[in-house]
Amino acid sequence: MKPQMRNLNLFLFLLLSLHFISVLSWKREEFRNCNQTPFCKRARARKPGSCSLLARHVIISDGDVTAKLLPKNHETSEDHHEINPLLLTLSLYQDGVLRLKIDEDPSLGPPKKRFEVPDVIVPEFSNNKLWLQRISTETIDGDTGPSSIVHLADGYEAVLRHDPFEVYVREKGSGNRVISLNSHGLFDFEPLTAKGEGEEWEESFRENTDTRPYGPQSISFDVSFYAADFVYGIPEHATSLALKPTRGPGVEYSEPYRLFNLDVFEYIHDSPFGIYGSIPFMISHGKSRGTSGFFWLNAAEMQIDVMGAGWDADSGISLPSEKTRIDTFWMSEAGIVDAFFFVGPGPKDVVRQYMSVTGMPAMPQLFATAYHQCRWNYRDEEDVEDVDSKFDEHNIPYDVLWLDIEHTDGKRYFTWDRMLFPHPEEMQRKLAAKGRHMVTIVDPHIKRDDSYNVHKEATKKGYYVKDASGNDFDGWCWSGSSSYPDMLNPEIRSWWADRFSFEHYVGSTPSLYIWNDMNEPSVFNGPELTMPRDALHYGDVEHRELHNAYGYYFHMATANGLVKRGEGKDRPFVLSRALFAGSQRHGAVWTGDNSAEWDHLRVSVPMVLTLGLTGLPFSGADVGGFFGNPEPELLVRWYQLGAYYPFFRAHAHHDTKRREPWLFGERNTELIRDAIHVRYTLIPYFYTLFREANTSGVPVVRPLWMEFPSEEATFSNDEAFMVGNSILVQGIYTERAKVASVYLPGRQSWYDLRTGTSYRGGMTHKLTVSEDTIPAFQRAGTIIPRKDRFRRSSTQMVNDPFTLVIALNSSQAAEGELYVDDGKSFEFEHGAYIHRRFVLSDGKLTSVNLAPASSGKSRFSSETVIERIILLGHTHSPKSALIEVTNQKVDIGLGPLWLQWGRGSAVVTVRKPGIRIADDWTIKFL
Amino acid sequence: MKPSFSVLRSLVPYLCLLFMVSPIVIRSVSAAPLEYPFLGIAPEDEKYYKTSADLINCKDGSKKFTKSQLNDDFCDCPDGTDEPGTSACPAGKFYCRNAGHFSLFLFSSRVNDGICDCCDGSDEYDGKVKCPNTCWEAGKLARDKLKKKIATYQEGAALREHEIEQAKLALTKDEAELTKLKDEEKILKGLVQQLKERKEEIEKAEEKERLQKEKEEKERKEAEEKLNKKENKAEQEVDQEIREDEDKTDSEEKPTESLHYNGVGPLEDSSLVQDVVEDTDELAAEVENGDSSENEGSMVNGVEQSAAEAKKESAVIPDSGSKGIENTEGLSKEELGRLVASRWTGENTAKQAEQVDAAKGDDHEEHEEMPRGTHDEEDDGYASETDNDNQKYDEDNDDMEDEVDEDFREDHDDSSSSYKSDSDTELDLSDTTTLSNPSWLEKIQNTVHNILRAVNLFQTPVNQSEAAQVRKEFDESSAKLSKIQSRISSLSQKLKHDFGPEKEFYSFYGRCFESKQNKYVYKVCPYKQASQEEGHTITRLGQWDKFEDSYRLMVFSNGDKCWNGPDRSLKIKLRCGLKNEVADIDEPSRCEYMALLSTPALCLDEKLKELQHKLDLMNKEQPQRHDEL
Numbered sequence A: 001m002k003p004q005m006r007n008l009n010l011f012l013f014l015l016l017s018l019h020f021i022s023v024l025s026w027k028r029e030e031f032r033n034c035n036q037t038p039f040c041k042r043a044r045a046r047k048p049g050s051c052s053l054l055a056r057h058v059i060i061s062d063g064d065v066t067a068k069l070l071p072k073n074h075e076t077s078e079d080h081h082e083i084n085p086l087l088l089t090l091s092l093y094q095d096g097v098l099r100l101k102i103d104e105d106p107s108l109g110p111p112k113k114r115f116e117v118p119d120v121i122v123p124e125f126s127n128n129k130l131w132l133q134r135i136s137t138e139t140i141d142g143d144t145g146p147s148s149i150v151h152l153a154d155g156y157e158a159v160l161r162h163d164p165f166e167v168y169v170r171e172k173g174s175g176n177r178v179i180s181l182n183s184h185g186l187f188d189f190e191p192l193t194a195k196g197e198g199e200e201w202e203e204s205f206r207e208n209t210d211t212r213p214y215g216p217q218s219i220s221f222d223v224s225f226y227a228a229d230f231v232y233g234i235p236e237h238a239t240s241l242a243l244k245p246t247r248g249p250g251v252e253y254s255e256p257y258r259l260f261n262l263d264v265f266e267y268i269h270d271s272p273f274g275i276y277g278s279i280p281f282m283i284s285h286g287k288s289r290g291t292s293g294f295f296w297l298n299a300a301e302m303q304i305d306v307m308g309a310g311w312d313a314d315s316g317i318s319l320p321s322e323k324t325r326i327d328t329f330w331m332s333e334a335g336i337v338d339a340f341f342f343v344g345p346g347p348k349d350v351v352r353q354y355m356s357v358t359g360m361p362a363m364p365q366l367f368a369t370a371y372h373q374c375r376w377n378y379r380d381e382e383d384v385e386d387v388d389s390k391f392d393e394h395n396i397p398y399d400v401l402w403l404d405i406e407h408t409d410g411k412r413y414f415t416w417d418r419m420l421f422p423h424p425e426e427m428q429r430k431l432a433a434k435g436r437h438m439v440t441i442v443d444p445h446i447k448r449d450d451s452y453n454v455h456k457e458a459t460k461k462g463y464y465v466k467d468a469s470g471n472d473f474d475g476w477c478w479s480g481s482s483s484y485p486d487m488l489n490p491e492i493r494s495w496w497a498d499r500f501s502f503e504h505y506v507g508s509t510p511s512l513y514i515w516n517d518m519n520e521p522s523v524f525n526g527p528e529l530t531m532p533r534d535a536l537h538y539g540d541v542e543h544r545e546l547h548n549a550y551g552y553y554f555h556m557a558t559a560n561g562l563v564k565r566g567e568g569k570d571r572p573f574v575l576s577r578a579l580f581a582g583s584q585r586h587g588a589v590w591t592g593d594n595s596a597e598w599d600h601l602r603v604s605v606p607m608v609l610t611l612g613l614t615g616l617p618f619s620g621a622d623v624g625g626f627f628g629n630p631e632p633e634l635l636v637r638w639y640q641l642g643a644y645y646p647f648f649r650a651h652a653h654h655d656t657k658r659r660e661p662w663l664f665g666e667r668n669t670e671l672i673r674d675a676i677h678v679r680y681t682l683i684p685y686f687y688t689l690f691r692e693a694n695t696s697g698v699p700v701v702r703p704l705w706m707e708f709p710s711e712e713a714t715f716s717n718d719e720a721f722m723v724g725n726s727i728l729v730q731g732i733y734t735e736r737a738k739v740a741s742v743y744l745p746g747r748q749s750w751y752d753l754r755t756g757t758s759y760r761g762g763m764t765h766k767l768t769v770s771e772d773t774i775p776a777f778q779r780a781g782t783i784i785p786r787k788d789r790f791r792r793s794s795t796q797m798v799n800d801p802f803t804l805v806i807a808l809n810s811s812q813a814a815e816g817e818l819y820v821d822d823g824k825s826f827e828f829e830h831g832a833y834i835h836r837r838f839v840l841s842d843g844k845l846t847s848v849n850l851a852p853a854s855s856g857k858s859r860f861s862s863e864t865v866i867e868r869i870i871l872l873g874h875t876h877s878p879k880s881a882l883i884e885v886t887n888q889k890v891d892i893g894l895g896p897l898w899l900q901w902g903r904g905s906a907v908v909t910v911r912k913p914g915i916r917i918a919d920d921w922t923i924k925f926l
Numbered sequence B: 001m002k003p004s005f006s007v008l009r010s011l012v013p014y015l016c017l018l019f020m021v022s023p024i025v026i027r028s029v030s031a032a033p034l035e036y037p038f039l040g041i042a043p044e045d046e047k048y049y050k051t052s053a054d055l056i057n058c059k060d061g062s063k064k065f066t067k068s069q070l071n072d073d074f075c076d077c078p079d080g081t082d083e084p085g086t087s088a089c090p091a092g093k094f095y096c097r098n099a100g101h102f103s104l105f106l107f108s109s110r111v112n113d114g115i116c117d118c119c120d121g122s123d124e125y126d127g128k129v130k131c132p133n134t135c136w137e138a139g140k141l142a143r144d145k146l147k148k149k150i151a152t153y154q155e156g157a158a159l160r161e162h163e164i165e166q167a168k169l170a171l172t173k174d175e176a177e178l179t180k181l182k183d184e185e186k187i188l189k190g191l192v193q194q195l196k197e198r199k200e201e202i203e204k205a206e207e208k209e210r211l212q213k214e215k216e217e218k219e220r221k222e223a224e225e226k227l228n229k230k231e232n233k234a235e236q237e238v239d240q241e242i243r244e245d246e247d248k249t250d251s252e253e254k255p256t257e258s259l260h261y262n263g264v265g266p267l268e269d270s271s272l273v274q275d276v277v278e279d280t281d282e283l284a285a286e287v288e289n290g291d292s293s294e295n296e297g298s299m300v301n302g303v304e305q306s307a308a309e310a311k312k313e314s315a316v317i318p319d320s321g322s323k324g325i326e327n328t329e330g331l332s333k334e335e336l337g338r339l340v341a342s343r344w345t346g347e348n349t350a351k352q353a354e355q356v357d358a359a360k361g362d363d364h365e366e367h368e369e370m371p372r373g374t375h376d377e378e379d380d381g382y383a384s385e386t387d388n389d390n391q392k393y394d395e396d397n398d399d400m401e402d403e404v405d406e407d408f409r410e411d412h413d414d415s416s417s418s419y420k421s422d423s424d425t426e427l428d429l430s431d432t433t434t435l436s437n438p439s440w441l442e443k444i445q446n447t448v449h450n451i452l453r454a455v456n457l458f459q460t461p462v463n464q465s466e467a468a469q470v471r472k473e474f475d476e477s478s479a480k481l482s483k484i485q486s487r488i489s490s491l492s493q494k495l496k497h498d499f500g501p502e503k504e505f506y507s508f509y510g511r512c513f514e515s516k517q518n519k520y521v522y523k524v525c526p527y528k529q530a531s532q533e534e535g536h537t538i539t540r541l542g543q544w545d546k547f548e549d550s551y552r553l554m555v556f557s558n559g560d561k562c563w564n565g566p567d568r569s570l571k572i573k574l575r576c577g578l579k580n581e582v583a584d585i586d587e588p589s590r591c592e593y594m595a596l597l598s599t600p601a602l603c604l605d606e607k608l609k610e611l612q613h614k615l616d617l618m619n620k621e622q623p624q625r626h627d628e629l
Helices: A002-024 A038-045 A123-128 A347-358 A381-393 A424-433 A453-461 A490-498 A543-565 A598-613 A632-642 A665-681 A683-696 B004-019 B023-031 B043-049 B135-213 B218-247 B251-261 B271-289 B292-304 B309-314 B333-345 B349-358 B362-369 B373-386 B395-411 B423-435 B440-454 B464-496 B605-621
Strands: A053-061 A064-071 A086-093 A097-104 A136-138 A147-153 A156-161 A166-171 A177-181 A203-205 A208-210 A219-225 A230-233 A257-259 A281-286 A290-296 A302-306 A326-332 A337-342 A371-373 A400-403 A437-441 A475-477 A480-483 A512-516 A574-576 A588-590 A648-650 A720-723 A727-730 A739-744 A750-752 A763-768 A776-779 A782-786 A802-807 A814-820 A834-841 A844-849 A865-872 A880-883 A888-896 A906-916 A921-925 B055-057 B064-066 B093-096 B104-107 B416-420 B511-517 B520-525 B529-534 B537-548 B553-558 B569-576 B581-589 B592-599
Touching: A038 A302, A038 A326, A053 A156, A064 A147, A086 A147, A086 A156, A097 A347, A123 A347, A177 A290, A177 A337, A219 A281, A219 A290, A230 A326, A230 A598, A281 A347, A290 A347, A337 A347, A347 A683, A371 A665, A381 A400, A381 A424, A424 A437, A453 A480, A475 B333, A480 B333, A490 A543, A512 A543, A543 A574, A598 A632, A598 A720, A632 A648, A632 A665, A665 A683, A683 A720, A683 A782, A683 A814, A727 A739, A776 A782, A776 A802, A782 A834, A802 A814, A802 A834, A880 A906, A906 A921, B135 B440, B135 B464, B135 B569, B135 B605, B440 B464, B511 B581, B520 B581, B520 B592, B537 B569
Parallel strands: A371 A400, A371 A648, A400 A437, A437 A512, A512 A574, A574 A588, A782 A814, A802 A865, B569 B592
Antiparallel strands: A053 A064, A064 A086, A086 A097, A097 A337, A136 A147, A147 A156, A156 A166, A166 A177, A177 A219, A203 A208, A219 A326, A230 A281, A257 A302, A281 A290, A290 A337, A302 A326, A475 A480, A720 A727, A727 A776, A739 A763, A750 A776, A782 A802, A814 A834, A834 A844, A844 A921, A865 A906, A880 A888, A880 A921, A888 A906, B055 B064, B093 B104, B416 B511, B511 B520, B520 B529, B529 B537, B537 B553, B553 B569, B581 B592
């Protein structure tokens, strides 16, 4: 009897505690703050000017500037350790990219080579290198020593100041600084040292101990952005677009922005704490000069402070443009300095310059740009069939049905629970027959089960990450006791890629694509829910050195797997939760396990915008919120906003109530259907924007200031955003909102996307808000291609005719683009696409070919026509139109702006011009 | 058969009527089908378009369009009036005639989308896909299905009528019984009161007598008695304590508890208490012996009975004597992993471990490992716990219970079955003891009168046999009274229920329907509760709430709480069937269950007529021309 009683008490106690958890949600104490992170604490305690390094032996070598960094008092050092000089390399690249590397000198025999992150910089980048011939020397005002100066790009120079050591970019003539490093003398580089007798290097956090066999090895330095009003970037955080200061007098945050990929349960909506991804790329923007950027290629834990004005008041260091300068402080636990300076000067220039280093975003498959339906979990084939048929029944299009972890046989990825999914191929074929696709989840934790062939093979081949003592690392995740393939190793990535072949992934078909979750990696019983820092990877790389890139390599290997599976003919689609610089080359990302709260809806916008700014155009937040049950109003608002996310997927936790679009009464079903329909009509526009991202790096959704870089009112606006350069969207983030204040930038007017009503630009409008839609506007002077016919999925829309919506500007002109290809293969890379620019001026609309002359073997043709042209903002109404070349006259009448909401005001409509999008043509309005 | 004919088939009647054309001409029409202007229009709607006016109104009145704009693949009417046969208007509807099958209205978005939606193929005419005409075959299947359905409805409707008649009779009977019982109660109450008074008088007299008689021995005897009582009490207290301990973990002792407050119950039957306690001990012992994972499993099962979710959840945490969640330090690596995982899953970690292993079929083995002996015990626990009324009926109840249990076991192999729930025992009981024996009350009345007259109150010493008779009569009469009262209360409870507009659900009262699905057995007892059983684990899916959706839906709500989720609930859709059968139990949303119940009660006449009408239509639509083409 007694033991049972004891159990009972324990049960009750634990029950209470468990309940407590669900209320507390985010468990701050499980994650380290800066003070609990020794390198961060040490670095933050340093005083400006404490760096005593000098640049010596500045020469040109192999087309680069190289130098040695030595302490000032090198000769008279009282330090017991012999301090070896560091090697500095400055390289210059086309388009205004300066690269700075600082590492230990390998010729001086450091205990170990420090980790440089491979496979992030694209091979083409090296083609951009400028081979330096000449270096000039100058003693800058007030300096005691010289500085070395090299020409960087038109109007820009890179400067290496010798004493004290400092690197910066300045404008040629004016000498105005753009970005600088170590201007506050906070640079510090802890060299690897062999462990001495009796030295205690271990580091403990909660119940975990990190052996730290190489001792402290962190790097920190300050970076200043000049003529900057705000800084942006360094995802992933749930926080505002314009980064708030984290240090200095009266700042709101006390923690630095943390970059450490973590699986954070119920993350909160406003915090600098690190979540699933890390991109150490920061952008500054200011009204007076424009935009610049700084990227530190380093995959170790990073902490970044944005300094508030006056943080250095006592330092005695005085720098130019005191008022509009933003200082930042970068700290990393390991690795080397491999930093890139981007001169801009426009926002799109900086993004392009960054992408020249890390690669352009992949071109997604057409279907992936449509609507995705997900839930943890659609339980069985019947459930899948039921949900699928309900979409048809309610005339709501969708393209992809997702299966979460429960579809597997005991969380053994690449398998199916045959009780629930006895006929996976047939199930996928049924979806495919309606042009729909399926996505299944494949996570990196491999179940340690000897009867599971993936585990057997990985064990046999030694493909798992090792723990500090050299055994296969064993951590706990969905599948229970699990190990993790070492994705740093190209051979293992290749093996992993082969798992996706139809032969290995039994039950998969060509319409099946993949979702990579938990790839931070998430380890439920690891320190901070991830892998121990002293775990070992390929080439004796410590996990601490590459942590933030583990998910990146996993994503890469999976995407390569799908390319291999399709014999190089099918574009992969892989959604990843973890992300790093360069993830844009491998697929889409989403903002992880958010919550069904208005604040999470709100923060999704700056999160998605920030990802776009830092190279990842294909992202979105879970529509509806992952945790919790959204009120129907929140769900509807989320769909209305989510329809403009580049990645548009609804997802829900398995404890939540079902929330498929038709479950909240007829009216809400209608509202959600409308929202999804808006996305489907705009798919041609979105796809064109994805192509723009693919060629120029400019994101699909953009902060307003990217399109209006000189309008200060837009700089910190993250309630509204631009979809491409033509549509402005403002979310509704509060319950029962009656009015919304929307700032419409620029001098041109804007047209309500839904009603066609025009609004003046350059001012804030107080708008009455209805439940029908969130505010969205087309900018005057733009042309948007649409497809107005609704189908079951985007696949069936391929041959449907287009509608062009032309919003004329004050000089009765407009421009827009349309990109079309086969939507799935890589043939577009060989010129197999249609790319048109539509230009309206002087009463003539012309379609101009932007595709290269079709000399290649690969061609893409389409019979698709334009069925309707809508004119907004015309000063005199044309009566008819003449298609030149064929001399065919077409009618112009009044028609609805949107067929589905037809009874609004009528707009001038060219009826059935019937011209092919593939052709050159001109239409003259009479 | 060339696929292009499929389009033709729907057009043929019109074409023949209008043009009397040869098949060759028809073929050319099908190549450019929009030359046939009335595509996608239902026959009854054609006259709207075949107007002599130049302009046709959009049905929503927003605009007018010319005849050449009809089906010209450009949307002029926002409501789709001008484009019934194309996909140009999002709001449009396309009619396919589907001769030989049901005709159909499609969303216009299905026209020429590359997917064959109409069995006659008429929705795909742009030549991109070929849709064979499958209406004849599919229609035959559909007709056969419909015929079968009609047959079911016909038979079901008869059953339903019968049920309704029965129900009305039974209800009258119930009401009559209630009236009668109330009368009896009144009389009996009087008798019992009289007997009580007499008994008390006798006792008073006896007491007096005894006081005198046993005056000398009084002190010693009283002391002795006191001692005895004390011992007894102590013993009882020990039992009580034990039970209280279990109370929180084990509901099996509930019936024993009821025995205590049940004044009529056989107190000497404490062996039952003993049994339960022993069984629990065994269980506990097993728990102690098992390895840690099994330990959790069987612990859960042992605890499960009364199924407070809280208790189940408490099994979440491995028994490590840890300091709780906020402090995870005491946990092993694996326990920590499970614990963290459980944040997302909201499941108890023990269960999760099971799930993890489930793929290997481990859980089936686990079932085998369950101690067989406790199973019967558990059924008892279930029955007595779920039926409070029963507890008022002493030993008869146990017998009935056993019978019910036996039925259970026999039915276990069926995937679905129904049986009378325990509340039926009430009926049987009352039938035998009260209604079938109309003269018992008179007898009692007579007896009591006789006794009351015979017993001489003032006789000393008290006539022992007379006194005994009074006591016996009192005991018997008050037992009867209490039975009658509880019967009255249960009958009035019953009659308060909503048995449907025609009392067609009357027979559901006191019945349970059972369905086996994978490892779970679902029990649905209308007007009472629904539960899910897995081995020893009973989870209450909900208490009877109400009918919804005009008696097409039964709702059970406020079931056991879900961790991190809502209280469990079950909605049962009702449909026409010849037998009462529960099927297709499903959990579309966490802890919100759905099921189907076929029952004759839903075989409604008006629905039958609807189906017959549908079949008539289909038969009429059967294309005589099928063979011609």
